[in-house]
Amino acid sequence: MTSKNKLPETEDGTILFNIDPIIIKHHYEINYLHSYAQDSPFFAGLAKGKLMGSRCKKCNYKFATPRSHCMECGAKTEWIELPLEGKIHTFTTCYFGSEEFLKETPFTLILVEFEGIDTLFLSRLINVNPENVTIGMKVKARFLRNSKFKATDVYFIAFE
């Protein structure tokens, strides 16, 4: 038997929101080490103001959202630099969003079409009111000056 037979008490309380069922406030925080692995060049590109896609070495299919292997033929791809200008293929206006984007609602998500590239790129359009966005609108990429190495480092603005 040890000499310790009682745990120390604290004066911290618990925030109680409901009794039946009991709902308490519980702070949750975690540092998560996330590897971008083979996608790393895409995020490094964002920090350098470049959009990196990929090209199939066998069939030449070009992906705006990079793939390590071709979705058409399965061969390995190589990195290519995408144009920074394109046009809106389609769009949607979001009136709700996850916590990070909630304060920006409504915001517009666009699928960007690049000349000579076979797939589309999902991003945000920031300088056009949702009711004025049109398919075919010319857009160009902008990058956060201080990269966060996230997909949101790039966004698009309409021009012309």
Ligand SMILES: [Zn+2]
């Ligand atoms: Zn291929």
